[in-house]
Amino acid sequence: MTQHLAAPAAPATGTHTGWWRDAVIYQVYPRSFADGNGDGMGDLEGVRSRLPYLKDLGVDAVWLSPFYASPQADAGYDVADYRAIDPMFGNLLDADALIREAHALGLRVIVDLVPNHSSDQHEWFQRALREGPGSPLRERYHFRPGKGENGELPPNDWESIFGGPAWTRVEDGEWYLHLFAPEQPDFNWEHAAVRDEFRSILRFWLDMGVDGFRVDVAHGLVKAAGLPDIGAHDQLKLLGNDVMPFFDQDGVHEIYRSWRDVLAEYDGERVLVAEAWTPTVERTANYVRPDEMHQAFNFQYLGTYWDAAELRKVIDASLAAMRPVGAPTTWVLSNHDVTRHATRFANPPGLGTQLRTAGDRELGLRRARAATLLMLALPGSAYVYQGEELGLPDVTDLPDEVRQDPSFFRATGQDGFRDGCRVPIPWTVGGSSYGFGSGGSWLPQPADWAGLSVEAQTGDPGSTLELYRSALAVRREQPGLGAGDGVRWLDAPEGVLAFAREGFVCHANTTGRAVRVPVPGRMLLASDRVRTSVDGTAELPADTTVWWAV
Template sequence: MADQPAPAPHAQWWRDAVIYQVYPRSFADSDGDGIGDLTGVRDRLPYLAELGVDALWFSPWYASPQADAGYDVADYRRIDPAFGTLAQAEALIAEAHELGLKIVVDVVPNHVSDRHAWFQEALAAGPGAEARELFWFRAGRGAGGELPPNDWQSVFGGPAWTRTANPDGSPGEWYLHLFAPEQPDLNWNNPKVREEHESVLRFWFDRGADGVRIDSATMPAKDPALPDFDHDAPPVPHPYIDRDDVHGIYRAWRALADSYPRPRALIGEVWLADPGRFANYLRPDEMHSAFNFDYLNCPWDAADLRRVIDATLAAHASVGAPASWVLSNHDVTRHVTRYGRADTSFGLSLRQHATPTDLELGTRRARAALLLDLALPGGCYLYQGEELGLWEVEDIPDARRQDPIFHRTGGTDVGRDGCRVPLPWSGDRPPFGFSPEGATAQPWLPQPEQWAGHTAQAQEGRPDSMLTFYRTALRARRTEPGLRGEAFGWLPESGAGVLAFARGDGFTCLANLSGAAVRLPADADVVLASAPHFDPAAGELPDDTTVWLRRH
C-alpha cells in the first residue's frame, strides 16, 4: 500500500468521497459459520484501503432477528452476535481511521424489530397503554374489527397491517408495518421516539462514526388520520411518503451532527421522482448528501444519462449540496447484469429476473460507467464486489432464498438475494475464501462456480482485471488536478450517443455509447481508458468505452 496516496483530509469529506458499501453478512466470514462478520472486515481493511476508497458504509450490524437482513433493529447499542461485539465494532472504527477510512453506519428511523423492547412492552400492555403510542396501533374495521384499519399496502407485498392478540388471547388491535410484519412502524409524533433516535446518533458519533446513512428517509412521518388512498394515483401530500413534517426530524439531526468538532455527515436514502422535493432534504440545515436513484435507474443511453446528469447537478446546486453517483447497492440488480440486457434500466417493480444477459457486454459497459461516474463532480458510492466485476446470481434455489420480498410475494418478485451473495476472495471453488479453510457451514447464500476467475486473488496483479482497473481509476481520481472542485461543462463533442464534458485544468471525459467508434480529439493525451486493451494511437474510441483526457 506504500504507493497508494492517502485521502486528502478536509472537513466536508462527503462532498467528493468515494464511499464503499460493506454488507457485513456477505463480506468475509472469519469463524466458519457461513455468515460474514466484523473480524472478517477488519482482516480486509488493508484491501479496502489499497482499493482507494475514502469511506465505508456498513449496512446494519445491530442486534436483530434478521427478518429483513438487519433492517429490523432490536437494539441499536448492541452488535448482532452473528457479526461480533460492540468492542469489535469500536476496534474496527479505530483501525479504519488509522488507514484513512471514514465510517458510516446505517440508521433505520421508520421502524424497529417486533423484538425491540418497546414493541414487546406495547404488546404486553394491551390497548390504550402509553407504550402503544410509540407505534401505530389501531382497532380494525368491520363488525368485529376483523378488517385492517385502512387499505395501505406493504412495500414488501400484502397488507401493511397485522392483527395482534390481546393479553387474554382474544383478537386485538392491528399495528402498522410499511415493510415486513416483523418491522412495526414508529410513531414520530411521540417525543420519546425523537429523543431515542438522537441518543442513538450520539452513541455512534461518540464512538467515532463519521456519518449515518438514513434508511427509507422519506417515510417516518405519517398522516395521523391514516386515510385510505388510491395507490395508483396517490394524493399530494402522500399519507406517508415525503410529508413536509419529516424535515423537522432531519433538522434536529443536523444540529446534533454539527455540534461535534469534527463534522458528521447525514446521508439519505431518498427515493423521489420530483427533483425539487428531493432537494428539500439537502437544504443547508438538513442532510449533507443523498443517493442518486435517478442515475442508478437510468438506462445505458447517452441522451438519458445527460438528462439525469443535468437534472442532478441543477437540483443539488439549488441548495448548495454535492451530487452523488451510484450504480449498485444491496437492493438492486448488479449493474454488470443490468448493462448486459436489452433493457438496461432498473426499477424495483421490474427486476427482469432471468432476462437474457450478455455478461461480456455488461462488463464492458460497467467499466465505462465507472470512469463516467468518477469524473462527475460530487461523491460516488460503490457496492462491495463491483470491483471484482460480479454479476447478479439469478439461479439461487427457492429453498435458499431469504429475502422477505420473495416470500411475501409468493416468488412473483424474486427479491434482492442475487446481489447479496457472499464475496469470492480466493481459491477455485466455493466458498472461495469467504469462509476459512475447513469450514463446515456453507455460505448463507450459494456462490456460483463461475466466480472462480473473479476472486480477488485471481485478479491480483492482472493488468486487465476489473480489480486492477478499479484501483487504477480510484488512484487517478485522487491525483488528477482537473477532478478537484465542482467545475463542469458539456463539450461540442457531446451528442449522437456521446457524452463529453470538461472539468478543471484541461481535463475532459469522453464516453462513447453511440454503437460505433468515434474519433478522439487530436489535442489531448489519454490519462485512462475503460477498455483493457485500448490503443490511443488508433485515434478512435470504441463503443461502450470511456476515456479521460488532458487537453493540450
C-alpha cells in the same frame, strides 16, 4: 497503468473541509464481505481483516449495512437493539476495533441507521403488545382499531412495500402499521419519546467514533395526519412517482434539522446521508439543504439505462437540483437492493432494477466498466457497492430453497430477487468459498467466480479490479476531478457523452459501434483499448469511456 495512492490520513480530526463533497464511499454488506470466525456468515472481524484491501483500492470511507441486534427477518433492517451488535456479527468490542483500525488507515466509517421502523422483538413493541390497548407504549408505534362491524378490516388501504396490507392485527383486535414486513412495525415520529431515543442513539455511535450515518427510508418517518386512504388500485406503481401519505412528507425535515444539531456537538465533520426515494431530484434536494443532511442518494441516476441522451438528462437534472442548496450530487450504480449494474446493462432496457436473467455477460461487463468511469468523472461523491470492483454479476439462478429475501416469500410487492446481489464475494482462486471464510458461505457462490476473485485480478492490468484502483488514484491526483457542481458539455457524435471539467475531458461511447472523437489531450485512463491516430482523432470501441488530461 497509473499508480494508486493511499487514502487521506486522520479522518476523525476533520483536517479539511467537506470531505464528503468528493468522497468515494464503499458499501460493505457485512454478511457477504468476509467471514472472520468460519461460520459461513460475514462479520465485523472479517470486515476489519479486509480494511487494508479497501485502503489499497483507494476509497475514502466505508459504509456498513446494519449489524445491530436483530432477528434478521429482513437482513438486519429489523432492529431489536440499536446499541448492541448482533452475535452473528460480533460485539461492541469488535465494532470499536473496526472503527479504530479504519481511522488508523485513513478510512472514515459510516453506519446504517434504521429509524422508520424497529423489529417486532424491540423492547418497546413487546411491551406494547403485553400491555394492550391504551398502553403508552402503543403510542410510540401506529396502533389503530380496525374498520368494519367488528374491526375486522385494516384501518386504511395502505399496502406494504413487500406486498399485501401494511397492517397486521394482534390478538386483542388492534392493528399496527408496517410499511415493510410485519416483523418491522413503523415508529410514530410524532411521539417525543421516539425523537428523544434516536437523538440518544446518534450520540451513542458518535461517541464510538463513527463519522456519519446512512439513514434508511429517510423519506418515510412522518405519515400524513389521519393516515388517509390512498384509493389507488396499484399503489406500488405510484412509489417514487408521487408524494405518498406515508413517504416524503414535509415533516421529516424538522427531524433532520434536529439531528444536524446533534452532529454539530462533535468534532471531525460527521455526516448524514439520506436514502430518500422521491418523485423528483428537486424533492431529493430538500433533504440536503444547508441545515439538514449532507448527502442524498441519487436513485434517479441509478435507475437510468446505458443511453447517452437519458444519462445526460439525469446528470443535468441532478446537478441543477443540488446547486441551489449547495450540496454535492451523489452517483451510484449498484447497492444491496438492486441488480448489479454488470447484469442490469447486460439486458435490454425497461426491465427495471430487479432482473431474473443473466443476459449477455460480456456486454454487461463492458458497459459496467464504462459506466464506472463515467460515474467517477462526474462532480460530487460516488458510492461503490462491494464486489462491483470485481465486475461481479448478479447470481440469477439461486435455487428457491436457499433464498432469504423476505419479499421473495410474499405474493406481491418487490420482485424478491435481491439475494442475487448479496452473494458473498470471492477473495481467492481456491477454497470452499473463494477465501470468504473457512466455513463455506451463507448463499452459494457460482463455480466460475474463481476468475473474478481479488487474487485472480490483482496485478492484471486488464482486470476490472485494477481499472477501479487506477480510476480512484487518477481521481485523487487529477485537479479537475472530485468536488464540483457542473460540467461543460462538448459536441460529440450521437450516442457519445462528452464533457469537460477543469483540465479534464471525458468521452463515453454508449453505442454498440466504434466511433471517432478528437483527441483533446493526454489519455489518462480508458475502460477498453483506445487507438489514437496521427490525424488527431481516437477510435473509441463500443461501450467505452476514456479520460483525458487537457
